[in-house]
Every structure is written in structure tokens, then in C-alpha cells.
Amino acid sequence: VLDNADKLDCRKFLTPKSLVAGNPKLNLAFVANLFNTHPGLDPITEEEKADIEDFDAEGEREARVFTLWLNSLDVQPTVVSFFDDLRDGTILLQAYDKVIPGSVNWRHCNKRPANGNELMRFKAVENTNYAVEIGKQNRFSLVGIQGADITDGQRTLTLGMVWQLMRKDIVNTLGNLAQRMGKREISDADMVTWANGMSKKGGKSSSIRSFKDTTLGNGIFLLDVLNGMKSSYVDYDMVASGRNDDEAYANAKLAISIARKMGATIWLVPEDICNVRSRLIVTFIGSLMATAEKMGV
Incomplete structure (x- = not known):
């Protein structure tokens, strides 16, 4: 097996001993390398490529x-x-x-x-x-x-x-915050209310109804929330209108950068905000709430 793999310039990851031992992860790496080097498949069409990227x-x-x-x-x-x-x-x-x-x-x-x-x-x-x-x-x-x-x-x-x-x-x-609110635990609705309140606190009128709200995609609301937490961190001269994809992406990237500067643990990337991936935006707001609690906001 390995001699033939060598002829195909694919002898990686496995030794005779590890092959006989049957280590599943090394076997997977060996087969993956073989497939990547010699897939034996016809090139995909542009239509097929689009389907794969969207999948x-x-x-x-x-x-x-x-x-x-x-x-x-x-x-x-x-x-x-x-x-x-x-x-x-x-x-x-x-x-x-x-x-x-x-x-x-x-x-x-x-x-x-x-x-x-x-x-x-x-x-x-x-x-x-x-x-x-x-x-x-x-x-x-x-x-x-x-x-x-x-x-x-x-x-x-x-x-x-x-x-x-x-x-x-x-x-x-967010347990401590829940106790202050007299609740057993924080719900999504509580997070939405908190975020809207923080936007208003910063003097902004933007608000959302849920984490699936399409207006989240331009990043402005999240910047308004951050502004409510600490206004000196958000320079609105750097905030775009969000009318096109590039501007929305820039706003989302700025929001993530400011959140991290505040000490928040952020898991998402700008595309997640622009595409309004609700679950991931929940993690963003949840992290901001925890950070605000530490800041005493």
C-alpha cells in the first residue's frame, strides 16, 4: 500500500506500523491526502460551484x-x-x-x-x-x-x-444580572430589551424586535449599543450608512473591534452580523451584557 502511495507521491501520515495498528485519524489523513492529490473527478461547472458554496x-x-x-x-x-x-x-x-x-x-x-x-x-x-x-x-x-x-x-x-x-x-x-432583574435566568426577550435600552441610553433611536431583525445586518444598531455602554469608544465619523454590502461589513467589523477593546469575548465574524445569523448575534449581545456588568454600566 505505502509503496504504491509513494509512486503517486502521496506517502504521508502513515508508516507500516501505524497502518497495521489501524489508527482511524491517521488513516483518514492518509485517504484525504490521496483524494486531494488525485481526486479523479471532472472539474465542476460554475453552476455546481455556486450550489456547493451555498450549501x-x-x-x-x-x-x-x-x-x-x-x-x-x-x-x-x-x-x-x-x-x-x-x-x-x-x-x-x-x-x-x-x-x-x-x-x-x-x-x-x-x-x-x-x-x-x-x-x-x-x-x-x-x-x-x-x-x-x-x-x-x-x-x-x-x-x-x-x-x-x-x-x-x-x-x-x-x-x-x-x-x-x-x-x-x-x-x-449573566446570573448576577438576572438576580438584579428578579429573574431566574435571562431570556432572549430580556437581551433585546437590554440592547434597546442601551441604544437609547446613548442617545440613539435605533431598536430591534428580535435577533432575527434584518436591520441588524448593517451593523449600526450594534454600534449604538456599544455607544450606550461607553460613548467614547464609538467614533461615528467612522460609521458608514450601511446601505451596501461593503459599508455593512465595515460597520460589523468596527463593532467587533470595539467590543473586543471593551474586553468582551466575541465568537462571531463580520459576515455573521451582515447575514443576521441570529444565534451568533445572541452570543454577541450576551457577551456585551456580561461586559457591561463588569464595567458597572
């Missing part, structure tokens, strides 16, 4: 953000391929334990083999079923989701579960 763009962007968030929790091993690395449930269970301490009984969990091999499917499904069970115990909306869906890499269902876990983390961070 599940939002899911891919969310997966990128959720990967960054999971790694910020210091899960082991580091998440590289979002859907693949979550299939056996071990990362999900670690995330639950970090976000909701004490929620995981580790005696009920199957650990990955020390030799680096994958968990057997039935053990992986036991883990993911347990992850779904913990989510339901914490009032996550997981109707129709089974552990096997996560193990099989069902994209929408996996994203939905991790989003609720990330949102729980945001809510936990």
Missing part, C-alpha cells in the same frame, strides 16, 4: 463558532472537526460538566480507548443518549433527538443541542 453555509459558520466555544472550555481532546469529534459523546459530556457542574455522573460514561481507537458504536450511542438525557433534565428543547442522531452526525440536531448548551453558558454568565 449549509449557516451550519458551517455555527459549527466554527461552537468549535471555538467548546475549545474555550478546555475539553480534551481539542475539537478539530465539529461533527466528527462529537459523535462519541465524550466532548459533549465534558461540556455539560463544565457548564452545569455536577450534571454528569462519570460512572455512566464510556471513555475513549487509551490506544487512540474510536469507541464502539453502541458505547458511543450510550454516551450521546446520556447527553440528550442531561439536556432534557435541564429543560433543553430536544424533542425528537436521540443519541444516535448525534453519533450519526446529523448536522441540524447536533448544532441544536450544542447551541442550547452554549446559550446555557451565556445565561450562567
